[in-house]
Amino acid sequence: MTAVQPEKKTAHAAQGHQDYYETLRTLSQASVDQHFQAFKDIAWDDPAMAIIDNDERLILNDADEIGRHPWYKTLPKQRQIEIGGYRYAQIAKVGSQFEMVLIAGIMNHNVWAKNGNPEFRYSMHEVTEETHHIQMFQEAVNRFKEGSGVDVAGAPTYFKVIFPLIAAAGSLLPEIFFTGILAGEEPIDHLQKSIMRAGGSHPLIDRVMQIHIAEEARHIGFAHQWMLHHVPELSFARRQLFSAAFPVIMRVLCDVIMVPSKQAQRDMGIPDEVAREIWWDSDDSDKILRDLFTDVRALADELGIRTPVYRPLWKLFGIDGKVARFRGEPASATH
Numbered sequence: 001m002t003a004v005q006p007e008k009k010t011a012h013a014a015q016g017h018q019d020y021y022e023t024l025r026t027l028s029q030a031s032v033d034q035h036f037q038a039f040k041d042i043a044w045d046d047p048a049m050a051i052i053d054n055d056e057r058l059i060l061n062d063a064d065e066i067g068r069h070p071w072y073k074t075l076p077k078q079r080q081i082e083i084g085g086y087r088y089a090q091i092a093k094v095g096s097q098f099e100m101v102l103i104a105g106i107m108n109h110n111v112w113a114k115n116g117n118p119e120f121r122y123s124m125h126e127v128t129e130e131t132h133h134i135q136m137f138q139e140a141v142n143r144f145k146e147g148s149g150v151d152v153a154g155a156p157t158y159f160k161v162i163f164p165l166i167a168a169a170g171s172l173l174p175e176i177f178f179t180g181i182l183a184g185e186e187p188i189d190h191l192q193k194s195i196m197r198a199g200g201s202h203p204l205i206d207r208v209m210q211i212h213i214a215e216e217a218r219h220i221g222f223a224h225q226w227m228l229h230h231v232p233e234l235s236f237a238r239r240q241l242f243s244a245a246f247p248v249i250m251r252v253l254c255d256v257i258m259v260p261s262k263q264a265q266r267d268m269g270i271p272d273e274v275a276r277e278i279w280w281d282s283d284d285s286d287k288i289l290r291d292l293f294t295d296v297r298a299l300a301d302e303l304g305i306r307t308p309v310y311r312p313l314w315k316l317f318g319i320d321g322k323v324a325r326f327r328g329e330p331a332s333a334t335h
Contacts, residue, residue, distance in 0.1 A: 020229045024118040027218050031125035036211045038135035042204075044143070049204040051085070051147030057202040058084035063194035065258070065288055071274045083268045086152065088205050089144040090264050091188070093154030094257055095212075096137035098184040099130040101163055105170030105177045112171055122222060129215045136208055143204065156261040175231060175242050176249065178223050182299075183253035185223070187292045189216050191258070224299055231303050243305040244313065250296060251317035255279070258292070280318060294324035 043049055059080045060067025066087055072080060106123050113120040144150040169177035192209040200206040234242060259279045260268065270278075280289045297314075300306040301323060306314060314320035 016229070020225060021118045023225055024122045024222070027222055028118070028122045028125055030218060031122070031129065031215075034214070035125075035129060036132060036215065038132040038139065041211065042136060042139075042207050044139065044204075046203075049207070051143045051202070051204065053081075053148050054078065055081060055085075055202065058088065060084045060087060061195065061198045061201065063191070063198040065278045065285060066268075066270070068284070069274065069278055071271070079269075082148075082150075083270075084201075085144055085148050085150050086264070086268050087260075088201070089141050089150045090152045090154065090260055091191075091257075092137040092140045092144075092208070093152045095188060096134045096141070097155045097159070097163075098188075098257060099134045099137070101166050102181055102184070103127050103130055103134075104163070104167035105181070108167055108170035109174055109177065119226070126219050126222060129219070133212060133215070136211065140204060140208055152267075153261070153263065155256055159256050173238075175227065175234065175238070176245055178226055179242075179246050179249045180253055182220065182223050182296060183250045184257050185216055185220050186250075186296055187254045187257050189213065189220060190292050190295075220295075227299065227303060231305075239305075243307070243310045246300060246305055247310070247313045247317055247319060250293060251319055254289075254292060254319075286318060289318050290321040293319045294322065294329060297321065298323040 056077065059077070060072065060083070062068040064087065066072050066083065072083065075083070106127055110120055110123060141152065144152075166177070166180055169180065189212075192213055195201060196206065196209060196213070200209075231239070231242065260270075265275050278285055280286055297306065297320070311320065
């Protein structure tokens, strides 16, 4: 076997850096060319956007775990509307709280950035976009409260308590922080795309999702590229920690974004046995959970971290399965 010459390895590494930085410059230019502002690109005062009682457009469709459950489908229409409104407001609130963690972590990460590093510029574009996402999510939550009296707290208390620890990982263990980013972004992106493919919902919710899906594609792409570039540089010990932590973080933070808190479940009147079936104790819900991570599994395989040693963790947490053939492949095509 012919050994690879050091100069060839160096040249290959240099080309890898160049390709990565070129991708970042492309993402940065895309953020310049196409971006949205929360109070400019949503017609908040359009009568069609108003949140009102008895609005059947708030009934959840089958893309949502609650909406597809027989318990929900047998409820009176007014209760379906009330639960749908609460569900959309809850997801928007949790989404805004996740974006806050992302911004805090990026700031912790970027304070150490070297001059001239293209990661700094793109990540600041992302922070700008996430700021507008927080504003549009929170404004939507406010409109629900004003229009129909729905008031939500969002993420469970434990998530708010560990908020500073997650943000601190941005500088201390950036690979863990970027895993947390994907753990929040991938499930909500999957859910929003599924809702839109199923016909959408209320016009205000649809517009918020359209904007979020468009810009989140860049954010998820950056997290993927960051990992592909930096994970191979990890020491052996940190790589093992990363490989073990990856599926755990994915599963835990998925529940924060996808599973309403106990208080939220009580507010919506979801019986405990129904909640257990929806999250994640039935064949149907098991498939939904697996489907949320098709893109993540593809990334993990590319990183070489879903090995026989760590794959039992993926199975234990119910997120193992097939990988997506392409980014954003519809779930119906992957199973």
